[in-house]
Amino acid sequence: MTDVQYKSGPVTRSKTLVIGNWKMNGSLESNRTLLDGIVAGVAGGDGKATMAVCAPFPYLAQVADVLAGTSISWGAQDVSAHDKGAYTGEVSASMLLEFNCSWAIVGHSERRAMHGETVELVADKAQAAAKAGITPVFCVGESLAEREAGQVQTVIAAQLAPLLAKGDELVARTVIAYEPVWAIGTGKTASPEQAQEVHAFIRAQLPTTAKEVPLLYGGSVKPDNAATLFAMDDIDGGLIGGAALVAKDFLAIATA
Numbered sequence: 001m002t003d004v005q006y007k008s009g010p011v012t013r014s015k016t017l018v019i020g021n022w023k024m025n026g027s028l029e030s031n032r033t034l035l036d037g038i039v040a041g042v043a044g045g046d047g048k049a050t051m052a053v054c055a056p057f058p059y060l061a062q063v064a065d066v067l068a069g070t071s072i073s074w075g076a077q078d079v080s081a082h083d084k085g086a087y088t089g090e091v092s093a094s095m096l097l098e099f100n101c102s103w104a105i106v107g108h109s110e111r112r113a114m115h116g117e118t119v120e121l122v123a124d125k126a127q128a129a130a131k132a133g134i135t136p137v138f139c140v141g142e143s144l145a146e147r148e149a150g151q152v153q154t155v156i157a158a159q160l161a162p163l164l165a166k167g168d169e170l171v172a173r174t175v176i177a178y179e180p181v182w183a184i185g186t187g188k189t190a191s192p193e194q195a196q197e198v199h200a201f202i203r204a205q206l207p208t209t210a211k212e213v214p215l216l217y218g219g220s221v222k223p224d225n226a227a228t229l230f231a232m233d234d235i236d237g238g239l240i241g242g243a244a245l246v247a248k249d250f251l252a253i254a255t256a
């Protein structure tokens, strides 16, 4: 465990971090319009937030091309736990690095639910990313049934456990995103207090050397609720789905 070498550096919450998760949306044409809009807005913005977009794999070359030289970084929505070989359909962290990806989302609830990703696999993916030099954005979150059953902390702790087991060095290189499943794409946001409570719980689980990693909130973040969410002590930014597909909304969230 301790002999693993990570090429990505530690991450800290010095600046608000706003990452767009495009999911399976976009086209060469619409991406261009969206990216141009974001770049133009950022040029006139306050630069207070670090901004990034996570695009579908086939568009990474385009995103890299358009965003090169801007302050906006980019990444993927998933990454293989394996380095290379007979894994049809998978994309390795070293491939993502060739397109200068800074980030890879791992363990999004849609992948956990629809692609059977286990908690162990998600931690393996986070480790593969960091080893190659890409910062994992490690998603956790409970379903509505789990929340109603009072299991929020149990569920989050179980999702975090395999990551924590890989050692403090990896945790210090990981962005963690709390995304309650019931808030994703539903228009229902966790209240700032609900989100803060979980974020404080997550931070309490982190090793001393990784206490300052950014903890993002995700789930129906919009321009009108971003400011109150990001104002909470342990919310260091957001992972944005739907609103990241509209340049002015994404920009408004980043300046919230």
Ligand code: PGA
Binding pocket: 021, 179, 183, 184, 185, 186, 187, 218, 219, 220, 221, 239, 240, 241, 242, 243
């Ligand atoms: P949403 O998605 O902002 O559309 O709710 C967030 C996410 O799934 O990352």
